[in-house]
Amino acid sequence: MSRPNDAPLRLGTRGSQLARWQADWVADRLRQLGQAVDIIEIRTRGDAQQTGPISAIVDGDAPATGGQGVFTKELQRSLLDGDIDLAVHSLKDLPTTPVAGLAVAAIPERAPLADVLVSAVATTIDGLPPRARVGTGSFRRRAQLLSRRPDLVIGDLRGNLDTRLRKLDDGEHDAILLAEAGLTRLGWTDRLAGRIPPSELLPAPGQGALGIECRTDDAVTIAALRPLDDFATHAAVTAERAALARLEGGCLAALGAWGRWEATTLRLSVVVLSDDGAKRLDAETAGPCADVPAAVALGEAVADDLLARGAASLLRAR
Ligand SMILES: NCc1[nH]cc(CCC(=O)O)c1CC(=O)O
Numbered sequence: 001m002s003r004p005n006d007a008p009l010r011l012g013t014r015g016s017q018l019a020r021w022q023a024d025w026v027a028d029r030l031r032q033l034g035q036a037v038d039i040i041e042i043r044t045r046g047d048a049q050q051t052g053p054i055s056a057i058v059d060g061d062a063p064a065t066g067g068q069g070v071f072t073k074e075l076q077r078s079l080l081d082g083d084i085d086l087a088v089h090s091l092k093d094l095p096t097t098p099v100a101g102l103a104v105a106a107i108p109e110r111a112p113l114a115d116v117l118v119s120a121v122a123t124t125i126d127g128l129p130p131r132a133r134v135g136t137g138s139f140r141r142r143a144q145l146l147s148r149r150p151d152l153v154i155g156d157l158r159g160n161l162d163t164r165l166r167k168l169d170d171g172e173h174d175a176i177l178l179a180e181a182g183l184t185r186l187g188w189t190d191r192l193a194g195r196i197p198p199s200e201l202l203p204a205p206g207q208g209a210l211g212i213e214c215r216t217d218d219a220v221t222i223a224a225l226r227p228l229d230d231f232a233t234h235a236a237v238t239a240e241r242a243a244l245a246r247l248e249g250g251c252l253a254a255l256g257a258w259g260r261w262e263a264t265t266l267r268l269s270v271v272v273l274s275d276d277g278a279k280r281l282d283a284e285t286a287g288p289c290a291d292v293p294a295a296v297a298l299g300e301a302v303a304d305d306l307l308a309r310g311a312a313s314l315l316r317a318r
Pocket of ligand 1: 090091092093177178179180181182183206207208209210
């Protein structure tokens with residue numbers, strides 16, 4: 001597919017407020033570099049179906065993967081069909097399974113990656129009252145919350161950010177957990193009751209980072225995206241996602257991962273839990289990662305350590 005060098009890049013995004021914010025952010029960065037950009041909104045099934053738990057959204061193409069990719073598949077289809085030239089994803093919603101013909105060409109600098117507590121009754125997990133009702137739709141958050149506080153009563157929670165905040169305000173939950181990145185991008189920082197240290201609750205692989213995907217044969221778009229890539233972020237999230245891929249966790253796993261730089265060393269912590277949080281396996285390793293393949297190796301090494309200690313039985317218990 002050949003396109004003129006000066007044609008506007010067609011940037012595809014979901015229609016949610018957060019997705020629009022992220023698309024605008026990427027478009028602005030490209031425009032600052034002199035690149036014309038058109039934003040094209042694409043409705044996905046993850047957005048259309050907002051009742052019931054995320055895990056219940058049946059994936060017609062690949063039933064075995066459950067709800068994976070509900071937010072990203074239509075954008076990938078539009079890329080392959082040539083309807084758009086780049087897609088902006090929340091990296092944590094993007095399955096690790098490679099799609100033939102597509103590649104994540106740029107991963108810009110990461111936003112704050114922690115989860116935060118939104119609540120009128122507590123600012124920390126340990127400060128929640130006994131048997132407090134905490135809302136989250138994430139297996140990762142639920143299992144780690146229960147691992148630390150088995151008394152908590154976890155209720156399902158999904159929908160866009162404003163929906164989730166409304167359910168908290170309506171009294172369905174005493175507290176909810178959200179990604180700091182999403183909350184602050186939408187300007188809701190005043191709702192942040194407390195930041196949960198990643199050491200206390202590991203974030204999702206890729207949380208807080210954007211993945212910009214395009215066709216592997218589209219040299220024009222790949223070149224335009226290159227200046228948006230941040231190597232430190234790219235390596236950190238690559239290590240997190242390599243661990244996830246090796247553990248076959250998908251986006252619904254009770255699995256957390258945290259890659260961070262300590263001077264010139266990349267440190268990666270990964271946790272795998274049973275759904276009820278009663279069993280957990282933690283692993284950590286660090287190494288100098290001079291390039292992306294080294295980050296992949298780091299992630300796979302942590303995953304292999306976990307697998308050798310029985311992680312597969314926790315992930316398959318669902
Ligand atoms: N699964 C939904 C989702 N996907 C990305 C974000 C926030 C932005 C990010 O973490 O990159 C959120 C909301 C949340 O988990 O609170």
